[in-house]
Amino acid sequence: MPVTVIAAKPQERTHDPSKYRFIDIAVNLTDPVFRGLYHGKRKHDDDLEAMLERSRAAGVKSMIVTGGSLHESKEALELAHQLGLYATVGCHPTRSSQFDQFPSGPERYLEELDKLIAAHLTGKGRVVAVGECGLDYDRTHFAPAEVQRRHFRSQLALAKKYHLPLFLHSRAAHKDFVQILREEGFDKDGGKAVGAKGGVVHSFTGTSEEAIELMDMGFHIGINGCSLKTSENLATAKAIRPEWIMFETDAPWCSMTSTQASKPHLTSLPPSLSSLYFPPATKPESFVYGRPVKGRNEPAAIGGVAWVVHRLNEGIPFEKVAEKAWKNTVELFGLTELQ
Numbered sequence: 431m432p433v434t435v436i437a438a439k440p441q442e443r444t445h446d447p448s449k450y451r452f453i454d455i456a457v458n459l460t461d462p463v464f465r466g467l468y469h470g471k472r473k474h475d476d477d478l479e480a481m482l483e484r485s486r487a488a489g490v491k492s493m494i495v496t497g498g499s500l501h502e503s504k505e506a507l508e509l510a511h512q513l514g515l516y517a518t519v520g521c522h523p524t525r526s527s528q529f530d531q532f533p534s535g536p537e538r539y540l541e542e543l544d545k546l547i548a549a550h551l552t553g554k555g556r557v558v559a560v561g562e563c564g565l566d567y568d569r570t571h572f573a574p575a576e577v578q579r580r581h582f583r584s585q586l587a588l589a590k591k592y593h594l595p596l597f598l599h600s601r602a603a604h605k606d607f608v609q610i611l612r613e614e615g616f617d618k619d620g621g622k623a624v625g626a627k628g629g630v631v632h633s634f635t636g637t638s639e640e641a642i643e644l645m646d647m648g649f650h651i652g653i654n655g656c657s658l659k660t661s662e663n664l665a666t667a668k669a670i671r672p673e674w675i676m677f678e679t680d681a682p683w684c685s686m687t688s689t690q691a692s693k694p695h696l697t698s699l700p701p702s703l704s705s706l707y708f709p710p711a712t713k714p715e716s717f718v719y720g721r722p723v724k725g726r727n728e729p730a731a732i733g734g735v736a737w738v739v740h741r742l743n744e745g746i747p748f749e750k751v752a753e754k755a756w757k758n759t760v761e762l763f764g765l766t767e768l769q
């Protein structure tokens with residue numbers, strides 16, 4: 431009878447969390463849920479500071495606060511200044527009706543965005559991208575497609591004027607999205623020839639072919655929990671070339687849940703990292719200060735996003751995956767003080 435030696439279970443490689451660092455390129459820090467307010471109703475105490483503390487412990491060294499309208503961009507800049515972060519200035523496609531509804535007209539709205547950028551180009555809390563702008567054909571009830579297209583195009587001029595990268599949103603609109611970019615001179619090298627500096631298509635949920643087309647045009651791709659929901663999403667995430675990838679959470683949105691395709695890849699997350707990236711959360715009703723809130727995503731979870739991408743690219747060490755995204759982010763947005 432053959433005898434076999436029972437091999438010892440391979441030791442789980444120890445992971446020193448301090449080796450992995452992240453920049454969350456998409457955080458909606460102006461969202462009132464981080465102050466305990468949900469749809470105008472207070473459910474718990476303001477815990478922004480505790481949430482930021484958890485993020486720091488999870489290796490999140492900096493963040494880019496998303497500005498989704500003129501008003502929100504002002505708030506984003508203010509928060510970024512207070513907290514030593516960065517911000518974007520622009521108008522989200524679902525809010526692009528604000529241009530036409532602006533009391534002194536759409537030109538004036540654009541001018542206000544322009545002035546806001548001009549006044550915050552340097553120093554602490556500065557603007558590092560024009561956006562969030564783009565197209566969202568899943569939500570044309572907020573702004574008709576024609577309105578979205580017009581004001582996406584007008585914001586592209588700001589990126590050229592200030593040589594700033596774009597922070598882009600594209601949902602169910604790929605064809606029109608790339609057509610406008612191409613017509614405006616962003617067809618290759620991220621629009622270098624027209625004075626632009628590329629950008630990132632954040633919260634990417636398109637196909638591999640669409641991702642490849644965007645990378646070929648010189649755009650980065652931002653991956654978060656929403657980009658890892660289905661097996662098709664995972665195939666797309668795997669198709670992103672290392673030099674074009676960035677990580678984000680889009681907090682408080684895009685939490686990774688147990689029913690999504692990312693879940694099996696998260697089961698291998700070592701406990702030393704899991705306790706930092708996904709600390710036990712409580713429901714808003716049973717809030718405990720210092721604990722995450724169920725259903726409210728936060729930047730600490732960015733390591734989980736990077737872990738899934740590392741698992742999809744079997745063999746590439748986690749540290750290398752995290753560092754590549756870090757380097758891409760620092761370079762595109764000119765975050766030289768983080769080097």
Ligand SMILES: [Zn+2]
Nearest residue numbers: 562599632633
């Ligand atoms: Zn978005």
